[in-house]
Every structure is written in structure tokens, then in C-alpha cells.
Amino acid sequence: MSVISDHKSRPRRSQLYAPGNNEKLIVKASKLDADSVVLDLEDSVPAEMKEEARRLIGRLVPELDWGKREVCVRINPLNKLDSYRDLLLVSTLDRVDSIVVPKADVGLGSIYNATGKSLIPIVETARGLLRVEDIVCEEGVVAVTWGAADMAFSFGGSLDAFSSNAYIRTKIAAAAVTHGVEAIDKVYFDVEDTEGFAAEAREAKKYGFSGKQVIHPNQIGPANSVFTPTAEELEWAQRILRVYEEGRRAGRGAVRMDDELVDEVHVRIAKGIIQRANRGAVGED
Ligand code: COA
Ligand code: MG
Numbered sequence: 001m002s003v004i005s006d007h008k009s010r011p012r013r014s015q016l017y018a019p020g021n022n023e024k025l026i027v028k029a030s031k032l033d034a035d036s037v038v039l040d041l042e043d044s045v046p047a048e049m050k051e052e053a054r055r056l057i058g059r060l061v062p063e064l065d066w067g068k069r070e071v072c073v074r075i076n077p078l079n080k081l082d083s084y085r086d087l088l089l090v091s092t093l094d095r096v097d098s099i100v101v102p103k104a105d106v107g108l109g110s111i112y113n114a115t116g117k118s119l120i121p122i123v124e125t126a127r128g129l130l131r132v133e134d135i136v137c138e139e140g141v142v143a144v145t146w147g148a149a150d151m152a153f154s155f156g157g158s159l160d161a162f163s164s165n166a167y168i169r170t171k172i173a174a175a176a177v178t179h180g181v182e183a184i185d186k187v188y189f190d191v192e193d194t195e196g197f198a199a200e201a202r203e204a205k206k207y208g209f210s211g212k213q214v215i216h217p218n219q220i221g222p223a224n225s226v227f228t229p230t231a232e233e234l235e236w237a238q239r240i241l242r243v244y245e246e247g248r249r250a251g252r253g254a255v256r257m258d259d260e261l262v263d264e265v266h267v268r269i270a271k272g273i274i275q276r277a278n279r280g281a282v283g284e285d
Contacts (some may be wrong), residue, residue: 009059011035011071011279012143012211013227014220017074019044020053034220035211036070039084042077042102052084054089061093066153072120074100078107091115098142103150104128104135112140120184123172124150136175143182145213146172149189163200166207173208183209191216203224210276229277237270237277 016034018025020041029037039061045053057073073096075086090096096117099106104121105128112119119140123132124147136144148162155162162168164187176183185204188197197219201212205226212223229237242259244267247255254263 010185011227011276012070014223015070015072015145015184015211015213017044017187017213017215020057020073021045021049023056023060027064028054028217030064030066032159032220033224034069034214036072036098037066038072038074038100038213041082042074050076050085054085058093059090061095063213066095069096071095072074072098072100073123074102077101077103078105078111079103086216086279087111087115090117102147106131106134108135108137108141109206110225112138114261116213118142120239122147122150124148125154126151127154129171130170133175133178137179138179141179141181143184144172144176145184148186169204169207169209177208182211185209185212187213187215188219189215191218194218194222198222198226227236227276229273234274234277237273240270241265241274 010034014034015036015038016029016032017038017040018029020039025041026039029039039057041050041053041057061071073086073090073093075090076082078101087099090099091114097116098120099111100120100122101111101117101120103125104123105125108119108121111117117140119138119145121128121135123129123135128135129151132144135141146168148165149159151168152159154160169185172181176192185201185252188200190196197212201223204212211227212219213222214223240262243255243257243264247253247262254261258260
């Protein structure tokens, strides 16, 4: 399996951020049950500490045992010189699987070509939202996520309006589904409100998102739980495949299951659910 298809099929139910200048949190992140860990060099690291954070990441990434977790580094935005320093570091770290690109715009393919690392853009500006499909289809992209606070800032709007924005989730999910990459939902800032977190995760799942960015251990369990297919979903998916296959044998591409139409799109959805259910989570063999 190629590196990119391997990365595309891995679980990212929970994608945990740890500030790149915080050794304690990075060490802890390497032991928690998040499917994916993002060592941050962007907004959680003050400008004067970026260099120190790069040194810390350069030391800790090879030193720690990351198990099956995806290891990502969030670089600075590509219009900042720091991003080039970040890329030079990341390209030397074999254990880094993916680069998270904040405030993503088009032109990411060159990062993939230069580093060989897969890419996870964050759509969090008005321009990024308008161009989401062009961003997602770039070479090396394996997942896409978004950020409500930066999006609100970019528009001059409010966090509330963007956090609950169905248009944004629909548009990002549409681009992700079309180009066969994962859609990962936004950060939820209140780390004690696990009910609110889970409700937002369930909402995102309804739009086709398969994981959520998380910033605190409290959010990992709820994210893993919401984004693991339930027994009912799995049963539904297996039934779809059976009914559709029977239809195909009779020369039909559109068939009826109970009162509803089933065709190729339902098969793709069902396969996605089965694929997600079969993915080994971190800590499982
Ligand atoms: N990764 C790993 N471990 C974390 C963690 C994280 N993101 N956030 C908290 N923890 C650990 C703490 O180290 C602490 O461990 P301990 O019990 O062994 O001492 C435990 O979880 C409880 O943490 P808590 O005291 O509740 O957190 P806090 O109040 O000190 O910090 C935040 C809260 C939000 C500041 C902190 O969780 C954080 O920095 N999150 C990541 C922020 C980030 O990376 N942002 C960029 C993307 S938006
Ligand atoms: Mg941001």
C-alpha cells in the first residue's frame, strides 16, 4: 500500500493537539488514546518560543514511542517565514506522518512534493472556504479540517455563528467526499463541557465527518465513541451491500430496501462505515 493510501485509511476519530513548546503535554499526548496527535507550532506557541518549540519537537518525536498513532505537526501559515523553518524540521523527522497546514489556501501540493508527508489542511478563512475543493484535491491531501474562531475572525463575524454553521460543514464534507479524503470537525473550546462536545461531534457526524480535533484528554473518549460506527450502523451497511448485490445480479443498479431506494451512493456510504468499523483503533491490535 502506498504511503498516501495507507494514511487515507487510518482512523482519525480524535486528533489531539499539544502545544509544541510544552514537553509535559507532548509526552502525555504520546500515551493517550487519540488516534492522531498534532504537535503545534502555530497559534499555541508564542512567536518568541517558535525556535525552542522546533528544537523540542525535533528531540521528542524520535524519542517517544508513538505506537500506532498518527503523528502530525501543525506548521505556521505558508505566508509566514516560520512555516519554511517548520517544514525544514518536519522533513527530517521520519516519524512525522502528516503536516497540518493552517489557514490553507491553494498551492499545498508543493509541500507534499518537497517533504513526502501527507497533508491535512485547515480551512479557516473566507478565501479557504471559497477554494475548499481546490485545496482538498491537491496532491498529498489525506484529510481536511476547519476552524471556527479563525473563520469568524476572517469574516469579521462571531464564533457562535460559525461554530454552528451548516453551510460550512456541508461544503467541507462535499469537497472531502468528492475527493476521497477524511473530514475532521473543528475544535470545541470548553474542555469541561463534554456533553456539548459530544453533541457537536454527533452533529458533525451527520454531515459525514469522521473525527474531531480535540485539545484536552476529556474530549478523546467522547470523540472515539461518537465516531466509531454503532452496531446498528454496521448492520445497516452490511444489509445495504447484500441487497444491492442481489439487485446487481438481477441486472439492476437501483433497488428497494424496505421503503427506500438503494443505489451506488448508499453502497459507498455503507463501505465507508464498514471500513471505519474495521480500522484498528490506537491500543487495539
Ligand atoms: N495533550 C496532552 N495532555 C493534556 C492536554 C493535551 N492537549 N491538555 C491537558 N492535558 C493533561 C494535563 O497535562 C493534565 O495532566 P496531569 O493530570 O498528568 O497533570 C491533565 O491533562 C488535565 O489537564 P488540565 O489541568 O485540565 O488542563 P489545563 O487547565 O492545564 O489546560 C488547556 C487546558 C486547554 C490550556 C490545555 O488542555 C491545552 O493546552 N490544550 C491544547 C491547546 C492547543 O494545542 N491548541 C492548539 C489547537 S486549537
Ligand atoms: Mg486556527
